[in-house]
Amino acid sequence: MDEEIETKLSFIKDELINLMLSKPALIGKSIVKCSVELKSHLDGFMSSIFTVQLLVEDRIGRLIINIGMNFIITFKRKSLQAKHSQFNR
Amino acid sequence: MKGNESFRKKSKALLQSSNEVFVYSTIIPHFSKVTSDQWIAEVYFADCGSFSQLGSGQETILALSDLSALNFRMSSDKIDLDANHLRVMARKIASYHAVSFAMRVRQDPMLENLIDGLIPFHIQSETQGDLEPYKYLCPISFERIFEHVSATSKHQSSKSFMEDLNRFKITLSTDFLGLMEGFLRTDNHQFAAILHGDYYRNNVMFKYENCDGSEAPVDLRMFDFQEVRYASVVIDLSIFMYMHVHASLKPVIWDELLEFYHETLIDSLTGLLKCEKNDARLEPYSIKNFLDHFKKFAFYGVCVSIHSIPWMASAEEETQKISDFFEKDMHHPEFKKLLKVCGGVDVSERIVDNVKHASEKGYMKIF
Numbered sequence: 001m002d003e004e005i006e007t008k009l010s011f012i013k014d015e016l017i018n019l020m021l022s023k024p025a026l027i028g029k030s031i032v033k034c035s036v037e038l039k040s041h042l043d044g045f046m047s048s049i050f051t052v053q054l055l056v057e058d059r060i061g062r063l064i065i066n067i068g069m070n071f072i073i074t075f076k077r078k079s080l081q082a083k084h085s086q087f088n089r
Numbered sequence: 090m091k092g093n094e095s096f097r098k099k100s101k102a103l104l105q106s107s108n109e110v111f112v113y114s115t116i117i118p119h120f121s122k123v124t125s126d127q128w129i130a131e132v133y134f135a136d137c138g139s140f141s142q143l144g145s146g147q148e149t150i151l152a153l154s155d156l157s158a159l160n161f162r163m164s165s166d167k168i169d170l171d172a173n174h175l176r177v178m179a180r181k182i183a184s185y186h187a188v189s190f191a192m193r194v195r196q197d198p199m200l201e202n203l204i205d206g207l208i209p210f211h212i213q214s215e216t217q218g219d220l221e222p223y224k225y226l227c228p229i230s231f232e233r234i235f236e237h238v239s240a241t242s243k244h245q246s247s248k249s250f251m252e253d254l255n256r257f258k259i260t261l262s263t264d265f266l267g268l269m270e271g272f273l274r275t276d277n278h279q280f281a282a283i284l285h286g287d288y289y290r291n292n293v294m295f296k297y298e299n300c301d302g303s304e305a306p307v308d309l310r311m312f313d314f315q316e317v318r319y320a321s322v323v324i325d326l327s328i329f330m331y332m333h334v335h336a337s338l339k340p341v342i343w344d345e346l347l348e349f350y351h352e353t354l355i356d357s358l359t360g361l362l363k364c365e366k367n368d369a370r371l372e373p374y375s376i377k378n379f380l381d382h383f384k385k386f387a388f389y390g391v392c393v394s395i396h397s398i399p400w401m402a403s404a405e406e407e408t409q410k411i412s413d414f415f416e417k418d419m420h421h422p423e424f425k426k427l428l429k430v431c432g433g434v435d436v437s438e439r440i441v442d443n444v445k446h447a448s449e450k451g452y453m454k455i456f
Contacts, residue, residue: 007143011143015140016134019134023134047106051155070155070158071133071152072130072151072152073134073150074153075148075150076106076151
C-alpha cells in the first residue's frame with residue numbers, strides 16, 4: 001500500500017470519524033468499532049475512495065443500542081476554495 | 090486526488106471538486122429546507138481546505154452514507170435504460186430543478202447567493218482556458234460520425250439530415266467551443282437552474298421494488314456534482330436522454346418523457362409555491378415555452394453523448410485503454426485512432442442515430 005493511501009486511512013480513523021461525530025445524527029454516540037477499506041474498483045483518476053463500516057453505541061438511559069453505519073469517503077485535491085469560504089465557515 | 094498536476098489543470102478538476110463540496114455543504118442543505126424530496130445520500134462531512142495530517146496540499150473530503158447499504162444500486166445496463174428508469178430520472182431531476190425556479194419566482198435573494206457561490210465552469214474561456222476534452226476529443230467523435238455516414242448509403246437518404254450535417258461541419262471547424270459555451274448562457278431565457286451538470290447513469294443509483302413479479306426502479310440518488318453549474322435545465326435533460334434512450338425507443342418515449350418532466354416540474358412548483366397550476370407566475374414555464382427552449386439547447390446533449398458513448402459502450406479492455414490515454418496523453422495519435430473505432434459499428438450507429446434524431450427534431454437549426 002502506498003504512503004498516501006496509508007496516510008488517508010490513518011486520517012479517517014484518527015480525525016475524520018471524530019469530525020463526523022459532530023453531525024446531528026451521530027451526536028452523543030460513541031464508537032465501538034471502525035473499519036476502513038480502500039475501494040480500488042471505485043478508484044478513478046479523479047479521486048481516492050474508501051468505504052467505512054462504523055459501529056456506534058447509543059446510551060438511552062440504561063439501554064445501550066449498537067448501530068451499524070456504512071459510509072463512502074472521497075478525497076479530491078483542490079486549490080480554489082476562497083469563493084466558498086463565506087458559506088463553509 | 091490522483092492524476093498529475095498538468096492533467097488536473099487541463100480537466101479543471103480542482104475547480105470541479107470545489108464546486109462539488111459547495112453542493113453538498115450548502116446548496117442541497119438549503120434546498121432541503123423547503124421540500125422533503127431527497128436527491129443525495131446523507132452527508133456526514135463535506136469540506137475543503139488543509140488538513141494537517143494529510144500534508145500541505147488542499148483537499149476536498151466528502152463523507153456520505155453508503156447508498157449500496159441502503160439498497161440503492163446502479164442500473165445493470167450501462168447505456169440502454171428502459172422507460173421505467175428514464176421516468177425515474179426525469180422525475181427526480183424535475184423536482185431538483187423546480188427548487189431553483191421556485192426561488193426565482195419568490196425572488197428569494199438566496200438564489201443569487203447560491204449561484205454566486207458556484208465558480209463558473211466554462212468550456213471556452215480566456216481566463217480559465219478551454220476545456221480540452223471538448224476542444225480535442227469531441228471533434229474526433231464527430232469525424233467518426235462524418236466518416237460513418239459517408240460510408241453508409243442508408244444514412245445519406247435524408248436530404249435535410251445531410252444539409253444539417255454539412256452545416257454543422259462548418260461550425261465544428263470554425264467555432265465548436267463557441268457553440269458549446271453558448272449552450273451555457275443564462276441571460277436570455279427563464280429556464281436556468283442550479284443543475285447536476287453531468288446527469289447520467291454513472292452518477293445515479295436506483296432503488297428498486299417488486300412490481301407485478303418483476304423489479305422496477307422507484308427512486309434514485311444522485312452523486313458526483315463536479316460539473317454543477319447554473320445553466321439551462323436542458324443540459325441535464327439532454328445529456329441523460331441522448332446517453333440512454335436507444336434508437337428503437339426514441340419514437341415511443343422521447344416526447345412523452347419531455348412532457349412527463351414538464352408535468353413533474355409544474356407539480357413540484359405548485360407544491361413549493363403553494364399555488365394552482367394556472368397561477369400567472371408559472372406562465373413563463375408553460376409546456377410550449379419549455380419545448381421551444383428545449384429545441385434550442387438539446388444539441389448540447391448530443392455533443393456530450395457522442396463524446397461519452399464510445400467510452401461507455403466499448404469492451405472493458407478498450408475502455409481501460411481510453412481512460413489511460415485520457416489521463417496520460419489525450420493528444421496521442423493512437424488515442425485518436427482508438428476513439429474512431431472503439432465499440433465497432435454498433436457504437437458508430439448509435440452516435441449517428443443521435444445526430445439524425447436531433448436533425449429530425451429540428452435541434453440542429455440553431456447553426
